Amino acid sequence: MKRGFWNRLDILTRQSTPFLLTLALVIINQLPLHIPGFSQVMPLLPLMAIYHWAMFRPELMPAHAVFIVGLMQDVLSGTPVGINALVYLAVYGTVLSQERFFSGKSFVVVWLGFGLIAAAATVAVWALVSAWYAAIVAPQAVIFQYLLTIGFFPVVVWVFLRWQRGVLGSV
Amino acid sequence: MKENPRSINRLAAPIKGLAQRFAFMALVLTAFALMLWGKVDVATMERARTQVTDAVAPILDVISRPIDSIDLAINRAHDIYAVHEQNVQLRKDRDRLLHWQAAARRLEAENKVLRSLLNFVPGAEANFITGRVIADTGGAFIHSVILNAGARAGVRKGQAAVTGDGLVGRVAGVGTGSARVLLITDLNSRIPILVGPERTRAIMAGDNSERTKLIHLPSGATVEEGDRVVTSGHGGAFPVGLPVGVVVSVDDKGISVQPLVNRNRLEYVRVLDYGLRGIIQVPPKGTDTVEKDAAAAPAAVGAQQ
Numbered sequence: 088m089k090r091g092f093w094n095r096l097d098i099l100t101r102q103s104t105p106f107l108l109t110l111a112l113v114i115i116n117q118l119p120l121h122i123p124g125f126s127q128v129m130p131l132l133p134l135m136a137i138y139h140w141a142m143f144r145p146e147l148m149p150a151h152a153v154f155i156v157g158l159m160q161d162v163l164s165g166t167p168v169g170i171n172a173l174v175y176l177a178v179y180g181t182v183l184s185q186e187r188f189f190s191g192k193s194f195v196v197v198w199l200g201f202g203l204i205a206a207a208a209t210v211a212v213w214a215l216v217s218a219w220y221a222a223i224v225a226p227q228a229v230i231f232q233y234l235l236t237i238g239f240f241p242v243v244v245w246v247f248l249r250w251q252r253g254v255l256g257s258v
Numbered sequence: 259m260k261e262n263p264r265s266i267n268r269l270a271a272p273i274k275g276l277a278q279r280f281a282f283m284a285l286v287l288t289a290f291a292l293m294l295w296g297k298v299d300v301a302t303m304e305r306a307r308t309q310v311t312d313a314v315a316p317i318l319d320v321i322s323r324p325i326d327s328i329d330l331a332i333n334r335a336h337d338i339y340a341v342h343e344q345n346v347q348l349r350k351d352r353d354r355l356l357h358w359q360a361a362a363r364r365l366e367a368e369n370k371v372l373r374s375l376l377n378f379v380p381g382a383e384a385n386f387i388t389g390r391v392i393a394d395t396g397g398a399f400i401h402s403v404i405l406n407a408g409a410r411a412g413v414r415k416g417q418a419a420v421t422g423d424g425l426v427g428r429v430a431g432v433g434t435g436s437a438r439v440l441l442i443t444d445l446n447s448r449i450p451i452l453v454g455p456e457r458t459r460a461i462m463a464g465d466n467s468e469r470t471k472l473i474h475l476p477s478g479a480t481v482e483e484g485d486r487v488v489t490s491g492h493g494g495a496f497p498v499g500l501p502v503g504v505v506v507s508v509d510d511k512g513i514s515v516q517p518l519v520n521r522n523r524l525e526y527v528r529v530l531d532y533g534l535r536g537i538i539q540v541p542p543k544g545t546d547t548v549e550k551d552a553a554a555a556p557a558a559v560g561a562q563q
Contacts, residue, residue, distance in 0.1 A: 114317060114321070116397075117393035117395045117404070118322050118325055118393060118394070119326075119391050119392070119393060119394035119525075120325060121523065121525070122522060123520075125522065126394040126397070126521060126522060127397060127398050127401075127468075127521075128398060129397050131397070150278070150282045150285050151281070151285060153285075154285045154288070154289065157289065158289075159310075162307050162311065163310070163311060163314060163393065163395060163404075164395040164397065164399070164400060165307075165395050165402045165438065166399050166400055167293055167296050167297070168292050168293065168296045168306075168307065169288075169289045169290065169291070169293035169294075169295075169296060172285075172288075172289035172292065173286060173289035173290060173293065176282070176286050177286075180286075212399065213399075215293070216399045219293065219297065220445055220446065222445055222465075224398070224399060224445060224465075224466050225465050225467040228397075228398035228466065228467070229398040229399075231398075232397055232398045
């Protein structure tokens with residue numbers, strides 16, 4: 088009985104790691120890195136995480152977890168509350184609806200898919216923030232942020248895939 | 259239960275799918291509602307945001323420390339590498355500053371005499387609260403930083419945040435142990451300033467780019483490249499004369515200002531407490547004024563030359 092409890096706790100802990108990792112990325116996203124020009128164009132790490140987990144382990148990243156991640160991103164980064172939550176949910180929903188298309192596809196296709204979805208998400212956040220403030224946000228930094236996000240995607244995914252094999256392999 | 263799990267599944271699966279879809283839609287609607295609510299009830303939303311930020315601040319505080327250490331190490335290495343160049347530059351600066359110091363001393367003495375003539379009453383002196391930047395947030399959309407000093411340390415909403423270089427921004431939200439500073443480059447930043455030797459009044463507005471723009475200039479005002487921008491103190495809260503930036507271009511698109519403070523170099527920020535509350539305008543004078551006049555004087559001296 089005792090072993091069963093610990094076993095279950097172990098599985099639960101492992102299962103919650105995708106969500107906790109994503110939440111950690113939200114916090115990491117806010118760190119001051121002191122690299123010239125980088126803080127404006129910091130790649131959107133949580134977006135990559137949501138895309139990845141929605142594609143590979145959606146059962147470990149339910150919609151309400153995505154919602155919480157989005158809210159945290161909004162609250163910490165200072166964007167109007169709800170905008171990132173809405174966009175992350177949209178990304179999550181889109182990936183889930185394209186599950187059949189993505190299943191078994193090569194990494195390049197997954198990467199291209201991310202490129203498209205991240206572009207849509209970036210435009211959506213830009214439009215929503217601009218509408219919320221009723222002022223046009225300067226788009227240059229947004230475009231650079233998007234490009235960096237695409238560029239960093241393989242690195243983050245590599246870490247996630249390792250994690251999937253190492254920690255989530257058995258659950 | 260064990261006998262026919264399939265029949266339960268057959269019944270449960272569509273209901274579960276429906277429930278999930280419903281939950282998803284509910285979350286989307288909630289996010290949308292939160293957006294609208296934030297627009298209507300700014301105060302509540304800001305309070306909630308402050309509380310969450312306060313809770314996360316200790317985590318940010320801890321994990322931003324090693325990054326700061328690495329940054330320090332890199333800077334130190336860079337300094338060693340550039341020590342010769344810096345030395346030459348510093349010698350040059352020293353000569354120039356000695357000239358300024360003489361001008362400042364003369365003006366300080368003159369100032370003292372004039373004050374005694376006018377029976378001038380000095381205003382409140384500033385208290386500093388120094389906080390470490392523990393988060394640089396918002397990416398391309400919001401320009402703000404989070405400090406690890408909050409209401410407990412005496413930080414109040416609306417106070418000016420500065421570094422040795424100049425104005426950083428305005429305290430936009432305060433928790434017990436953290437505060438959010440809206441940078442001058444943010445889309446929502448509007449700061450009353452004085453520009454140039456004429457001390458023309460204007461508003462400096464951010465647009466989320468590296469540079470800020472001057473708006474609402476009085477008609478007929480002339481602004482030139484290289485003009486210095488300082489806070490005007492109009493509207494309360496901000497003290498007068500804090501250095502803000504330098505005008506870098508004047509053209510059809512508007513007047514563009516390069517802020518003196520580099521966002522990426524922000525590590526420690528001082529929050530100024532002049533006891534101003536934005537209602538009664540007490541021009542902050544006192545020891546600080548001497549420094550400011552001294553800083554302004556060599557510029558005037560330079561202009562004459």
